[in-house]
Amino acid sequence: MSSTILICTLIxxxxxxxxxxxxxxxxxAQQRGSNNSYNQQEEEQKGNKAIVVAYVQAVNxxxxxxxxxxxxxxxxxxxxxxxxxxxxxKQFIKTLLVAFxxxxxxxxxxxxxxxxxxxxxxxxxxxxxxxxFAPVTPTGKHISAKSADLYxxxxxxxxxxxxxxxxxxxxxxxxxxx
Numbered sequence: 001m002s003s004t005i006l007i008c009t010l011i012x013x014x015x016x017x018x019x020x021x022x023x024x025x026x027x028x029a030q031q032r033g034s035n036n037s038y039n040q041q042e043e044e045q046k047g048n049k050a051i052v053v054a055y056v057q058a059v060n061x062x063x064x065x066x067x068x069x070x071x072x073x074x075x076x077x078x079x080x081x082x083x084x085x086x087x088x089x090k091q092f093i094k095t096l097l098v099a100f101x102x103x104x105x106x107x108x109x110x111x112x113x114x115x116x117x118x119x120x121x122x123x124x125x126x127x128x129x130x131x132x133f134a135p136v137t138p139t140g141k142h143i144s145a146k147s148a149d150l151y152x153x154x155x156x157x158x159x160x161x162x163x164x165x166x167x168x169x170x171x172x173x174x175x176x177x178x
Contacts, residue, residue, distance in 0.1 A: 045112035048153040052117045055151075055158065056105050062097065064090050071158045078162040081133050089161075095132040100125030100143075108146075117151045127174045133167070136176040143173040 051070050058066035073086040082092045097103055103125035111118045127139045145165060152160035171177040 041114075045114075045117075047156070048115065048117050048151075049110050049112045051153055051156065051158060052110060052119050052149075052151050053107065056107055056119070056121065059093055059097075059103070059105055064093060067093075070156070072154070075158055076160045078160070081167070082163070092132070099127060099129040099131045099138075101128055102126050115153050117153060119149045119151070121147045121149065123147060131174075134171050134174070134176045136171075136174055139174050141174055143170060145170050145173075 054066060054070050058064060058070075067086065067090060071086050071089060075084060075086055075089060077084045077089060082088060100123075103123060106122045106124070107119055108122055109118075109120040123145045124142070126142045127136075129138055130136065147163060147165040149164070150162040151158050168177060
């Protein structure tokens with residue numbers, strides 16, 4: 001603040017234009033407001049990332065009731081293998097856990113911007129059950145699969161999800177495709 005007054009005083013003394021001082025002070029006030037806005041946005045993004053982390057932890061801990069708190073009951077899922085809605089999302093996760101009972105998802109990268117969070121993950125597990133989208137006899141093979149997911153967060157809940165997984169790679173690894 002004292003540097004603002006010094007700058008304004010120098011401008012006023014040198015030019016006799018007091019309006020420059022008012023403009024300078026307004027600009028600094030706008031910057032302070034902008035910083036508050038930036039801090040709020042940064043906090044919101046941290047919160048959004050925490051929701052996605054909690055989602056992954058719920059899968060890893062087999063605690064799907066956690067999803068009730070962090071996923072909208074009307075979630076829109078943009079994936080050909082999963083229907084929209086919280087119950088359909090839970091059911092899909094359950095089928096994955098049957099097919100890969102030791103499934104563990106690792107968050108490789110997580111990035112947030114505005115109301116979106118992108119997560120790159122690696123899922124590891126042993127194929128011991130039938131996959132809903134690939135009815136193949138369990139092979140006992142351990143697989144690792146990469147995925148990229150985009151989540152939209154609103155009011156503290158995941159309301160949309162886009163998923164990119166190389167399903168052909170998974171099917172090849174379990175022997176469903178040669």
